[in-house]
Amino acid sequence: MYSGLRFGLLGPTVVYDADGVPRPVNSAKGRVLLTALLLEPGRVVSVEVLKDALWGGTPPASAHASLQNHVTRLRRLLDDPDRLRSVPPGYQLRVSEGELDVRLFETRIGAARVAHARRDWERAVTEAAAALGLWRGTPLTGMPPGLGGLSLVQRLEEARLFALECRYEAELELGRGMSDGDARLSGLAPELAALVAEFPLREAFHRQLMMVLYRTGRRAEALAVHRDLRRTLIHELGVEPGLTVREAHLEILRDDDSGSGSAELADAA
Numbered sequence: 281m282y283s284g285l286r287f288g289l290l291g292p293t294v295v296y297d298a299d300g301v302p303r304p305v306n307s308a309k310g311r312v313l314l315t316a317l318l319l320e321p322g323r324v325v326s327v328e329v330l331k332d333a334l335w336g337g338t339p340p341a342s343a344h345a346s347l348q349n350h351v352t353r354l355r356r357l358l359d360d361p362d363r364l365r366s367v368p369p370g371y372q373l374r375v376s377e378g379e380l381d382v383r384l385f386e387t388r389i390g391a392a393r394v395a396h397a398r399r400d401w402e403r404a405v406t407e408a409a410a411a412l413g414l415w416r417g418t419p420l421t422g423m424p425p426g427l428g429g430l431s432l433v434q435r436l437e438e439a440r441l442f443a444l445e446c447r448y449e450a451e452l453e454l455g456r457g458m459s460d461g462d463a464r465l466s467g468l469a470p471e472l473a474a475l476v477a478e479f480p481l482r483e484a485f486h487r488q489l490m491m492v493l494y495r496t497g498r499r500a501e502a503l504a505v506h507r508d509l510r511r512t513l514i515h516e517l518g519v520e521p522g523l524t525v526r527e528a529h530l531e532i533l534r535d536d537d538s539g540s541g542s543a544e545l546a547d548a549a
Contacts, residue, residue, distance in 0.1 A: 286379040287318055290436070291416025293423075295357060305357065308422075309334055313350050314373075315423050317364070319432070321375035321383075324367045336424060381414045382436065388414070389439045392446050401450040408447035415440055441482070448472060448488045455495065466496045476505065480512050487525045494532045502532050 288294040293315045294302040305311040316333040317325055330347060331339040340346070351371060355364050365372050378384060388411035395403035419436050420429045448468060455465045472489035479485055486509040493502035506521070506529045513519050521529070 285381060285384070287314075287321075287375060288381045288416065289315065289318055289419050290381045290385060290414050291419065292421045293318070303357065305354075307350070307353065309346075309350050310354055310357070312423060313347075313354055315420060315429070317371065317373040318375070318380065318382075319429055321373065321380055324370050324372045326370035328369075330370060333424070382419070382432075385411050385414045385436065386439065389443055392443060396446050396450070399453070401453045404446055404450040405454070408443040408450070411443045412440065412447065441479070444475065445484045445488070448485075448492075452488060452491055452495075462496050465492045468492050469496065469498075476509075480509075481516060483509065483513075483522050483525050486521075487528045490525075490528050490532065494535075499532060499535070503529075506532075 285300060286296050288296065288302065292304065293311045294304050295314070296302055305314055312334050313330060316330055327344070327347065331343050334347065334350070335343060351364065351366075355361065358364060363374050365374070388407050392404055392407035392411060395401075395407055419433045423429065448471075451465065451468060455462070469489065469492050472485055472492060475482075475485040476489050486505055490502040490505045493499070493505065506525070509525065510521055513521055520526075
């Protein structure tokens with residue numbers, strides 16, 4: 281756990297104690313309240329916005345008093361009287377640098393992008409792995425759709441997929457020049473196979489699985505991954521695999537001592 285991390289949105293909303301141990305917010309309304317405040321970290325969230333978040337636009341007559349009760353319970357959980365302040369027209373949750381997992385996640389993703397662009401593969405692996413280590417599940421799990429975090433969830437999920445692609449790409453590059461490269465890559469095959477099954481139209485994972493299998497002596501399986509991808513893309517989208525997948529496929533076919541490569545090339549034509 282990162283030192284100083286206090287709040288988590290990358291999965292069910294949690295508060296971390298001083299030792300980094302997550303303390304789930306047991307009350308459903310308390311989780312919604314904390315999430316609504318964390319979506320605007322350090323900024324004042326109006327009472328009306330919080331009521332809409334807690335009661336879906338139809339607050340009861342007792343909403344104001346009930347909101348105050350939920351705020352009191354949340355203050356108790358935070359165990360810091362200065363964390364959550366009443367600031368007209370609502371409430372402000374103080375979140376310092378490095379205390380919210382979403383901010384750390386996006387910082388690590390940015391560093392991974394830079395490292396990838398510079399072909400600094402060791403750094404890319406480190407930063408991508410650090411970002412992925414913060415991920416506990418789908419962000420804002422269990423929160424009402426009206427909370428306004430849909431675009432954030434989509435952005436974070438896409439960033440996670442980039443981090444996965446970045447990590448595997450960097451591992452493939454690092455494996456080229458290492459004496460234990462095959463051993464390093466072999467452990468990635470099950471992970472990539474699971475991602476291929478989960479994201480059957482995402483070509484990057486298929487290409488990476490193809491290359492991992494090929495470089496660890498499983499050429500026939502690598503070609504089978506390509507055949508399955510091509511069949512799926514044609515059936516679902518009416519398109520052929522993209523350039524990077526085609527290049528990986530040709531690389532595998534050219535390293536063919538058995539003569540079956542010509543048949544594969546003919547099938548792909």
